Each structure stands twice: as structure tokens, then as C-alpha cells.
Amino acid sequence: MTVPAQKHGNASLAIAEALRHAILRGDYTPGERIIQDQLSAKYGGSRIPVREALRTLESEGLVRLVANTGAWVASLTASECSEVYQTRERIEPLLLRFNAPEITHDYIAELDELAKKMENARDVEEFLRLDREFHLGMYQRVPTYLLGELGTRLWNTTQPYRRAYTMLVDTNNLGIVHSEHHMLVTALRDGDLDLAEQVVALHIRRTRLHLERHPEVFTIKTDNTH
Amino acid sequence: MTVPAQKHGNASLAIAEALRHAILRGDYTPGERIIQDQLSAKYGGSRIPVREALRTLESEGLVRLVANTGAWVASLTASECSEVYQTRERIEPLLLRFNAPEITHDYIAELDELAKKMENARDVEEFLRLDREFHLGMYQRVPTYLLGELGTRLWNTTQPYRRAYTMLVDTNNLGIVHSEHHMLVTALRDGDLDLAEQVVALHIRRTRLHLERHPEVFTIKTDNTH
DNA sequence: TATCGTGACATTGTATCCAATTCTGGATAC
DNA sequence: GTATCCAGAATTGGATACAATGTCACGATA
Secondary structure: OOOOOOOOOOHHHHHHHHHHHHHHHOOOOOOOEEOHHHHHHHHOOOHHHHHHHHHHHHHOOOEEEEOOOEEEEOOOOHHHHHHHHHHHHHHHHHHHHHHHHHOOHHHHHHHHHHHHHHHOOOOHHHHHHHHHHHHHHHOOOOOOOOHHHHHHHHHHHOHHHHHHHHHHHOHHHOHHHHHHHHHHHHHHHOOOHHHHHHHHHHHHHHHHHHHHOOHHHHHOOOOOOO | OOOOOOOOOOHHHHHHHHHHHHHHHOOOOOOOEEOHHHHHHHHOOOHHHHHHHHHHHHHOOOEEEEOOOEEEEOOOOHHHHHHHHHHHHHHHHHHHHHHHHHOOHHHHHHHHHHHHHHHOOOOHHHHHHHHHHHHHHHOOOOOOOOHHHHHHHHHHHOHHHHHHHHHHHOHHHOHHHHHHHHHHHHHHHOOOHHHHHHHHHHHHHHHHHHHHOOHHHHHOOOOOOO
């Protein structure tokens, strides 16, 4: 895949976007080494924009850079992941509150639709896509200075483990998850923002506690952890 | 000031550090344009490490980059600053909880000392330095994956406005601030972590409400805002 | 007078080359 | 068999040069 980079001044951006997508898609495993030359060959260009793209992704927590040594796809330990989830537990309710003015009746209907589709998701990838759309979409109704980015970052860095966990429990054993989604939709429909905040926090908290009981999810990374 | 950068692979780091310090120190005003050539001349080197340093600082929220156009020292509007404070209100109590195990009796004594020194601070700069040490020091007892960095970032991006606000109200009109600091020390000494969390949140909340009543603090930026 | 090109200039973005550092694998010593 | 050390290769970091882009003053035109 060669990124055209038609215009000058967008190569690093385009590479960052492509690599971010590839990582979230699961094309790379956590802990995998990234070689600048390989990326510049793949996307067509010199190593300079690749280096800038790696810096960008590092700041998003998706890549880990070590001076004079190299870059790796970020990997989390179980306790680091737990920390991210605890952070989400505090941030996402606030994000919901910021976005509340634009969570209209029409949009709540869309959320309801998404929640139903998730129940019938055929495979893990479809479930993950819908889950992401359900949660992150809700947080992007209103433009924010940093909360939106922060929420996305927290979501992105935990993506490989969410995938591994979802595959572990299988998509039809997610009853509680679906209940919580419907509870959230109901709370929003009732205009009960305090309850909605609590449901979001509980949803994240319960998932974290589940994850903490499955440390094997965190062994998918390759051994070149550094 | 020329950064030595003796070893290969540290120039961008050194430049980032120097520039970060300069911004926090107030050498640049929010909204000020940053020219890559000027920085590379100042710190001695080519523009490549300067560019990487700018990317790093952008990810910290201290610099704003626009493709093909340039870089500016970050500036906040009143509502953006309010958002940062609301985020701090949720994050810092969690940070306190993470660090609690290492907030020993000896360290609480240090905090008490800092709180007292702050009451006798001669000028604004000294007050700001002590205030930073009091709050951020408390959050760096235990190494974290991202919470520590996040707390520092939220603190740093609001630094120019904290300075402007402190100059506005003068250092001897900060009675409530000092009371809150002592309340926090007391709560920690009593081992009442829930109360400590609440004091931190209230401390931030009250400051935010004060700031919101002083929009003139946000007019210090130069006009080339973009 | 206000608005819209238009050009030169300033500044940023990228490629190429070279230097510095780290990594690898095998030879040697114990 | 294991550890240590030392080339050589692989890889990253940085400097210079040039291309692409944006800025801004200036003048033409309505």
C-alpha cells in the first residue's frame, strides 16, 4: 500500500494515519519492532516523514520510541491496562456530560440501533467496530479541546486487549455488556444525566475487573518488549 | 544558550526540554509564533531535531502545529482552560489515590513545610514554584503509565494563565488557597483518603470558578492566534 | 476606496548523504 | 558448555540542499 501523498506537507500525516489504522486493525502485534526503512519503503518516501509519524503515534501512546535504538508497537502490562481503565472511569462520564447537549432524540435512536446490532454481531471484528462507534461516537458530538482526543487515546491504546478479551469470551457471552448499553440508552432517553454517568463508569469498571481476572490476555505480545 | 548534545540521539530531547522550560518560565507569550530556523540557530543544530522537539511539545499541548504553515506557542481560550480544570478535577483525585501508598508521614511533613513557605512567598514566581512542587510532587511518588504525565500536562498547559491570575489577585490575597492546602495536609495526616480526594477536587473547582470570573486573564496572548 | 490578483520572499516539508550508535554472530578464552 | 570480546552489518540520528507551500506587500482594476 503506497500512500499517494499528493501534496507536499502531508506525507507524515498520511503515514501516521495509515500506521495508526494498521495498528488498531491488528496488523501489528503489541511489542512488534518497527523499522523506519520498511515503513518508508511501504508508504513511499524518505525516512523523515516516517520519523515524524512515529513521534506522533508515540504521543498517542500507540508506539514506543527509544533513542538510538528503535520503535515498537506499544504493549501494556495488565496493571498498565488497569490504570487506563481507571482513567477512563473518570474521564468518560465527564465526556458524556460535555456532549449531553448534542445527544438528541434522533441520536439516541441511533445509539439504540447500534446496541441492537451489537447483539447480533456475527464476528468479533464487527462487534468491536460497533462497540467503538457506540462509545466514541457519543463523545464526539461536541468538539472539545482535549477531552475527545484523550478519550480516543485511552480507547486506542487498549484496543488489542479488548480484541483478545472479546475473542476469549466469544461474542454471544456478552449479555451484561448489552444490558449496560441498553441501560445507558434508557438513562439518556429519560434525560437522567447523573444515572447515565454512573452507568458509563460502572460499565468500564466491570470490564476492568473482568480483564484483571484474565491475565492471559496480556501475553499476546511478542518477546522483544525491551 | 547552546545545548551541547554531545551524544547522537539526544538533540531533539534536549531542545524539547529547553523549549518546554522556556515556555513554562514565561519567556514566550501564548500565541507567539515559533520559527524553526530561529530555534535551530539558538540551540545549535539543524532543523530536523527542532521539528521533532516541536512534535513532542505539541503532544504535550504546549505548542500548536499547522501543516505547511508553522508552529505557535499554545494559547487557551477561557472555555478551553475551564475544560482543562474540569479534567483536572476528575484526574487529580485519582492520581492522589494512586500515590497514596507512598505519601508517608515524612513526606506529609514536607508538604506541610511547603504549604507554610507558600504563605510567606515574596513574589509570584516563588509562589508558583512552590505551588507546583506541592501539587505535582505529590503525584510523582509512584511511577504511573500515563496518569502522571497527564497530570503534568494539564498543569503545564494552564501555567501562563495561573501566572496571570496569581499576579492579578496578588500573593497575599490567597487566604482560601492556603486553607485548602492545610486541609489537604490534615486529611492526609489523618489517613482520610476520601476526604483528601474531595479537598483536591474542591480546590481545583473553586479555582476554576474564580478564573471564569476573570476573562481578562485570557487576553494576554498576542494577536497572531490563527 | 475596497477588492482581487500577482509576484518576490520567508518558511516549512522532504530527499539524500554521512555519522553515531546499537545489534548480531562468530571466534576465542576459560 | 558458557562467557567475553570484537569486527561487520543493520539501524537510527542529524546536516545539508532543494522543492513545495504559505505569507504579505504592492499595484491594477472596478
